[in-house]
Amino acid sequence: MPALLVDRVSKSFGGLAAVAEASFTLEEGELIGLIGPNGSGKTTLLNILSGHLRPDAGRVELDGEAVQGLRPERLAKRGILRMFQLTRVFRRMSVLDNLMVAGCALGLGQGEAERRALELTEDLSLAPVMRLDAGQLSGGQLKLLEFGSCFMVPPRLALLDEPFAAIHPTMKEIMAGFIRRRHRAGQTFILVSHDMPVIVELCPRAICMNAGSVIADESTRAVLSDPVVIEAYLGGAAA
């Protein structure tokens, strides 16, 4: 049984089919890159998987159970946690408290949540700022904080939407290193990114979307050299 099954999922906004019969499966412990040009439906698909949008049609199964249309807090409790493209943290709460919210909401006691929050701030080089309000952090630190919030309780599936966009290379390396270690330990991920070198380095497998559909789904190198993918990125003229 796959960890995640996405079966002919569709979502339209008015006349625009943002996601059109997208299907793929994800095995436990896989780290896949989800790529595609702007507007190809990656974020909409992530919003469906995390419960922020209801699909118009199709089925999403987590460990064999249908989960499409469940609310975000329910999906979080089942282990689907996500980062947003536009960072979302609790700006008037300290870094530690931000992490503790995520831990407590998933059932940890306050003591245990605090212990893990301290560990994570160490792991993500946020320890020097852990008592500051999140609103005082830099853009990159905010991304790291939101990233860390997904790992207070190891998620069943982590959805990362452009975690590396517009952050300092050092922080990118901190995050990439963290992803690598967790992947090695068996964590399942979907990673949306436009940063192809990182996708190639981290993800053994990639899925490319275009105009709402999955147009390629194989090993990352094969996907990136697929003429259909190149055409989607560069337009018809380049093919």
Add this chain to the structure above:
Amino acid sequence: MRRHLTVGTRARARSELVYALAILAAVALAPLAVANDYWLGVLIVSMYFALLAAAWNLLAGYTGQFSLAPAAFGMIGAYATGLLSYHYAVPPLLGIPAAVAIVGLIGLTLGRVVMRLRGPYLALTTLSFGEIMRLVVSNSINFTRGDLGLNVPGILESRVGYYYLMLAVLLAVELGLFLLLRSRAGLYLQAIRDDEVAAASRGVRIVLWKTLAFALSAAISGLAGALYAHFAQLVSPELGLLSQTGLIVSMVVIGGMGTLVGPIGGAFLVYVASEFLRNVGGYQLIVFALFVIIFARFFREGLWGLLRRAIA
């Protein structure tokens, strides 16, 4: 560059509690200096407003939900114990807890509906609820005596007695809020205030916690109203006027929204000031409204925020 003043939500709550307790200690000593009944009365009413302000701050300051019903909940609490005593001879010792329970339940029911609304819709719905309740009380003349007002029995002999009763309740509510903020619930409420979508996506049951905050805020307002009723021994629908809510909002905003100490300090400051401004009549609300605009625009954390910076 802004100096780093913050040391975490819970440590901040602790330092705010210390200052809140200092204010309450000063209030406890005030009767030594203020011997006359009139000013004792002013301070008792200030404490009534401090309770309402603390309740509204729990909702608006800590949970980010801008309700316009706090005065209405206070009025309902006052009428609940008043009517129980007037019609059914229920003693105040039962009437006050009953009022808290009734207002809490109304809050829970209303909260289930309005906590699915956001921003202006929440404000408008709670505003309509408050106005409807006030008109119902005002027009149910056979049951509530309407605008004539309802006589409520007193519970204590001396004004000083009421003074320390109110102070003890205010202290208990403040300590309770402090414990709440240090608990998981406090983390969830503040997370919801800062970003509902993020809170939900991390597994926080946002509708549940918002509804509970609304009910608790209503219950505290109901307690304030019930105590006020037995002190004033006369309640009228005017307790639920929107201008009363305006006063509560201005106390919280001027004192410092989203802090433990702000609403209490703001309540004493604004209510005592309004006594001094009594001669200028209706203009006092204009003055407070101006302060609210200035503070909301330039000093988000109110006087407490300014003071904290000065200390640090």
